[in-house]
Amino acid sequence: MESEIWTEKFRPSKFSEVVGQSDIIKRVEALTNSLNIPHFLFAGPAGTGKSTLALIIVKELFKENWKENYLELNASDERGIQIVREKVKNFARTKSLGSVPFKVIFLDEADALTPEAQQALRRTMENYSATCRFILSCNYSSKIIDPIQSRCVLFRFKILEKKDIESVIQKIAETENLTLNQEVAEVLYEGSEGDCRKCINLIQSTAAISPNITADLVSTILSNSKPKDIKIILDYALSGDFQKSREKLLDVMLKESISGQDVVKAIQKEIWNLPVEPELKVRLTEKTGETEFRIVEGSDPFIQLQSLIASFVLAGLGKG
Amino acid sequence: MQWTEKHRPKYSKEIQGQNEAIAKIKNFVENFYLGKLTKTKKKALVLHGPPGIGKTTLAHAIARETNSEIFELNASDLRNKLKLKEILKPAIEQQSLIKKGKIILVDEVDGISAADRGGLTELLSLITLTNFPIIITANDIWNAKLSGLRKKAELVNLKEVDYNTIKDVMINILRKENHFINNNILTKIAIKSRGDLRAAINDLQTISSIKDPTENLIDERKKEIDIFNALRLVFKGKPTDETLRIYDSVKMPIDNIILWVEENVPLEYQKKELKRAYDLISKVDVFKKRIYRQQYWRFLVYKNILLSYGISSSKEDIKTGFTNYNKPTRILKIWLNNQKTFKKKSIAKKYARKVHVGEKRIMNEFPVIRNILKNPEVRRELRLSDEEIAYLDKPI
Numbered sequence A: 001m002e003s004e005i006w007t008e009k010f011r012p013s014k015f016s017e018v019v020g021q022s023d024i025i026k027r028v029e030a031l032t033n034s035l036n037i038p039h040f041l042f043a044g045p046a047g048t049g050k051s052t053l054a055l056i057i058v059k060e061l062f063k064e065n066w067k068e069n070y071l072e073l074n075a076s077d078e079r080g081i082q083i084v085r086e087k088v089k090n091f092a093r094t095k096s097l098g099s100v101p102f103k104v105i106f107l108d109e110a111d112a113l114t115p116e117a118q119q120a121l122r123r124t125m126e127n128y129s130a131t132c133r134f135i136l137s138c139n140y141s142s143k144i145i146d147p148i149q150s151r152c153v154l155f156r157f158k159i160l161e162k163k164d165i166e167s168v169i170q171k172i173a174e175t176e177n178l179t180l181n182q183e184v185a186e187v188l189y190e191g192s193e194g195d196c197r198k199c200i201n202l203i204q205s206t207a208a209i210s211p212n213i214t215a216d217l218v219s220t221i222l223s224n225s226k227p228k229d230i231k232i233i234l235d236y237a238l239s240g241d242f243q244k245s246r247e248k249l250l251d252v253m254l255k256e257s258i259s260g261q262d263v264v265k266a267i268q269k270e271i272w273n274l275p276v277e278p279e280l281k282v283r284l285t286e287k288t289g290e291t292e293f294r295i296v297e298g299s300d301p302f303i304q305l306q307s308l309i310a311s312f313v314l315a316g317l318g319k320g
Numbered sequence B: 001m002q003w004t005e006k007h008r009p010k011y012s013k014e015i016q017g018q019n020e021a022i023a024k025i026k027n028f029v030e031n032f033y034l035g036k037l038t039k040t041k042k043k044a045l046v047l048h049g050p051p052g053i054g055k056t057t058l059a060h061a062i063a064r065e066t067n068s069e070i071f072e073l074n075a076s077d078l079r080n081k082l083k084l085k086e087i088l089k090p091a092i093e094q095q096s097l098i099k100k101g102k103i104i105l106v107d108e109v110d111g112i113s114a115a116d117r118g119g120l121t122e123l124l125s126l127i128t129l130t131n132f133p134i135i136i137t138a139n140d141i142w143n144a145k146l147s148g149l150r151k152k153a154e155l156v157n158l159k160e161v162d163y164n165t166i167k168d169v170m171i172n173i174l175r176k177e178n179h180f181i182n183n184n185i186l187t188k189i190a191i192k193s194r195g196d197l198r199a200a201i202n203d204l205q206t207i208s209s210i211k212d213p214t215e216n217l218i219d220e221r222k223k224e225i226d227i228f229n230a231l232r233l234v235f236k237g238k239p240t241d242e243t244l245r246i247y248d249s250v251k252m253p254i255d256n257i258i259l260w261v262e263e264n265v266p267l268e269y270q271k272k273e274l275k276r277a278y279d280l281i282s283k284v285d286v287f288k289k290r291i292y293r294q295q296y297w298r299f300l301v302y303k304n305i306l307l308s309y310g311i312s313s314s315k316e317d318i319k320t321g322f323t324n325y326n327k328p329t330r331i332l333k334i335w336l337n338n339q340k341t342f343k344k345k346s347i348a349k350k351y352a353r354k355v356h357v358g359e360k361r362i363m364n365e366f367p368v369i370r371n372i373l374k375n376p377e378v379r380r381e382l383r384l385s386d387e388e389i390a391y392l393d394k395p396i
Helices: A022-033 A050-069 A080-093 A115-127 A146-151 A162-176 A182-192 A196-207 A215-224 A227-238 A242-255 A260-273 A278-297 A301-316 B019-037 B055-065 B081-093 B114-129 B144-152 B163-177 B183-193 B197-208 B222-236 B254-268 B271-294 B299-312 B330-355 B359-364 B366-372 B376-382 B386-393
Strands: A039-043 A070-074 A103-108 A132-138 A152-156 B044-048 B068-073 B101-106 B134-138 B153-157
Touching: A022 A050, A022 A152, A039 A050, A039 A146, A050 A070, A050 A103, A050 A132, A070 A080, A080 A103, A080 A115, A080 A132, A115 A146, A146 A152, A162 A182, A162 A196, A182 A196, A182 A215, A196 A215, A196 B366, A227 A242, A227 A260, A227 A301, A242 A260, A242 A301, A242 B254, A242 B330, A260 A278, A260 A301, A278 A301, A278 B271, A301 B254, A301 B271, B019 B044, B019 B055, B019 B101, B019 B153, B044 B055, B044 B144, B055 B068, B055 B101, B055 B134, B068 B081, B081 B101, B081 B114, B114 B144, B134 B144, B144 B153, B163 B183, B163 B197, B183 B197, B197 B222, B222 B254, B222 B299, B254 B271, B254 B299, B254 B330, B271 B299, B330 B359, B330 B366, B330 B376, B330 B386, B359 B366
Parallel strands: A039 A132, A039 A152, A070 A103, A103 A132, B044 B134, B044 B153, B068 B101, B101 B134
Antiparallel strands: none
């Protein structure tokens, strides 16, 4: 059955359909055709084709049996390496179906694992190397410990070029009978920051309102997501109203279920849009960095973020 | 100063209603040196009974009366096996330099959690080796984790203090403090304490700091009187030595106190003061995680000092006037919200699996994805339950 979720419906299922990353595709395709792949490490920003490529590899390797021979795990969802190990063990225990002598495990967002967990993962990789190949994906390869990197063939995915994203937009518009012009394509591209999955979601989300997609409509959908709220938090703080700012912060974190780390990242980006002196921007960034550090080190992100807003209040008074 | 400290009995004869136990302990300590050569004699004694009845006080009094130096350890020192070895080992071997004898006091042994059994095992082996009597206090000696200790030590039970004795003690203290509180209130405090003399004295001190106390103050609000008073002292007053120990009198775990301070500090402090105070709370939070992660309990000291004296000294001047402090509601809000977002999470989970992406990312992108989930075919494809569909159809 074909999916009605467009990120799935339009996900390439053959090497030849993938847009961008042509060098990587060529080499991965050759390795896959030899029916013996090494461990892979796919590094690069979100929405550039890492998971898609992993799926194509297993479909090409195992054909109709791919689901039985493929395990997908997400390191940011699976709590602790213990669970990862359990699942890997259970999966690797049975022999692969078909002619390929190994199974494939795709570990997404592997950089979410702590260095200790990665050490454990490395042992797991060794223990099951006879029966399993690993494909790891991450945003930054620097967050993956060296011993794992050295066991994998590393591919760096580049952010998709504008023409690539536009070709995807075009294809969807034709298939789904949408009307959209060049200007809209432009807004979609800007709004998705080179993240192809985000772009497709944005199109489908807009198309759910009307098949006649306009720039305004896309902007409305975009502004419904969070940066607006972060701006409000900072505006209250800079105007000296700590309590309102604090309230809004809690509200955003609860209602939108945004993690402390995501809030601090959004604040860090927002600083550059604030109407304050360059020197103050630097000091606020410094404090934001310290806050992000303490969020990682501490136990209660809300406490850390309050401390950050208190600094913004002071900055708003010109005494930061 | 805390009345529980100020009026703590110095001699065992001042301790009310525990004569039998006192005799047993004296016997144990005095015979320790004489009976040392006979192998059958137990080398440790466990004083057990409910909190606030004088276990620690008694141990100190006996030490004084037998001219012994006291070497004290409490639960937080005990967590770590290595620490225990490091501190206690020399203590059980070396003679006291100043006094004739020495008593090792291991306080609140039930404070060792099951996860840190290394500490208990170490304690048992130290009992075998010790050259000095060891006195251990415990609330619940029948706890399974203390079974080893039960075999190695003599057990002495201290009873709850009866309510007439508690009243007598309170009247005595009030006389020394030159203070009067009416009999009905005293009776009420005594009954409410349920044999916990320390709690009664703490209540008494709190009540006597209030003008015209009424009986119903003593009821359920007791806990909050303490935290409200503590906050008032920290936020309004000058930092003093008393500020350092202020949270000891609050019967609330320090991690809850963090929430109270965090909730109420913006009601008192402004601008620079606020920034300084929050910076300290932020550090307290980091220490909290470090204690948890490394099981290094000495960090507690920093948590306490920063949250009391530190916060108090963050202000430029003392504060006047009355401030109505709020109960922290954040945790409750989080809980309520989790109930609400429960559906959202289960939807995100189904969707995430389908599109090969992490759940967290889907949760972040939910505002955009919500529109896609309006499509009935998508709903069918994800096998959303009726409740999940109802959640999506509800206006935001």
